[in-house]
Amino acid sequence: MIDSFSETLILDRIYWYLAIPFTVxxxxxxxxTFAGLGGEMDFEIGDSDIDIDIDITEEGDSKSGLQYFTVxxxxAFFAVFGWSGITFSHAGLGQFTTILLSTVLGxxxxxxVSGLFYSISKLAHNGTMNxxxxxxxxxxxxxxIPPGKKGVGKVSITFQDSLRELDAMTDEEEIIPRGTMVVVxxxxxxxxxxxxxxxxxND
Structure with a gap:
C-alpha cells in the first residue's frame, strides 16, 4: 500500500511538472499568434536546435494541410494532460484510468488546436495578403525545402509589414535546410x- 501511495505521489509531481510550464x-x-507573429516555437539547447515539426502536406501539393505533430x-497536449491528470488523480480515480482519460483529453x-491554427492560417491567406x-x-x-520542385517546405518571411509562414519550393539541385536565408x-x-x-x- 505504501508503494502504491508513493507511485501516486510521483505521478502527481509529473502532472504538475507538465501542467505549469506547458500552460505558460x-x-x-x-x-x-493572435498578435500576428505566428509560427512555431523553437527551443535551443546549447548549439543544438530542437524542432519537432512534421508537415503532412502531400508532396507537390500547393495547399497547407493540417499539421498534427508540431511543437x-x-x-497543448501536455498542458491538458497535466491538468486533467491532476484533476482525475485528486478525484480518486485509479492510475490507469487517470492516464487513459488524460491522454484522451490531451x-x-x-x-x-490543430484545426484552430489551420483556420487562422487560411484566414490570413484569404484575407488582405497580396x-x-x-x-x-x-x-x-x-x-x-526539397530540391527540384519535388516537394514543399516552409519559410518565415516578412512582407506587407507582417511576419508570415508560407509554403515554398525551389529549383535548386540540393535540399535547402532549415535556418537557411532565402530570397523569393x-x-x-x-x-x-x-x-x-x-x-x-549574391555570388
Missing part, C-alpha cells in the same frame, strides 16, 4: 513561393 508556453504561443500541438485538445508583393523579399527556411524569386500559386538561397544570388 501555450499562453505565450497563443498571444504571439505547438505537443505543448489528444482531443491537440486536434482542436502574395505577389513577396517577390524579392528575404526570409528564413522553417521546414527544409517567383510565385508558384496563391500560397506557394519559389525561392533560392540568398548567398547564391
Amino acid at each position: 508556453l501555450l499562453v505565450i504561443q497563443l498571444i504571439a 505547438r500541438n505537443f505543448i 489528444t482531443a485538445i491537440l486536434l482542436i 502574395i505577389q508583393k513577396a517577390k524579392g523579399a528575404t526570409g528564413e527556411v522553417y521546414l527544409p 524569386t517567383d510565385i508558384v500559386s496563391s500560397s506557394v513561393l519559389l525561392v533560392e538561397k540568398l548567398n547564391r544570388r
Whole structure:
C-alpha cells in the first residue's frame, strides 16, 4: 500500500511538472499568434536546435494541410494532460484510468488546436495578403525545402509589414535546410513561393 501511495505521489509531481510550464508556453504561443507573429516555437539547447515539426502536406501539393505533430500541438497536449491528470488523480480515480482519460483529453485538445491554427492560417491567406508583393523579399527556411520542385517546405518571411509562414519550393539541385536565408524569386500559386538561397544570388 505504501508503494502504491508513493507511485501516486510521483505521478502527481509529473502532472504538475507538465501542467505549469506547458500552460505558460501555450499562453505565450497563443498571444504571439493572435498578435500576428505566428509560427512555431523553437527551443535551443546549447548549439543544438530542437524542432519537432512534421508537415503532412502531400508532396507537390500547393495547399497547407493540417499539421498534427508540431511543437505547438505537443505543448497543448501536455498542458491538458497535466491538468486533467491532476484533476482525475485528486478525484480518486485509479492510475490507469487517470492516464487513459488524460491522454484522451490531451489528444482531443491537440486536434482542436490543430484545426484552430489551420483556420487562422487560411484566414490570413484569404484575407488582405497580396502574395505577389513577396517577390524579392528575404526570409528564413522553417521546414527544409526539397530540391527540384519535388516537394514543399516552409519559410518565415516578412512582407506587407507582417511576419508570415508560407509554403515554398525551389529549383535548386540540393535540399535547402532549415535556418537557411532565402530570397523569393517567383510565385508558384496563391500560397506557394519559389525561392533560392540568398548567398547564391549574391555570388
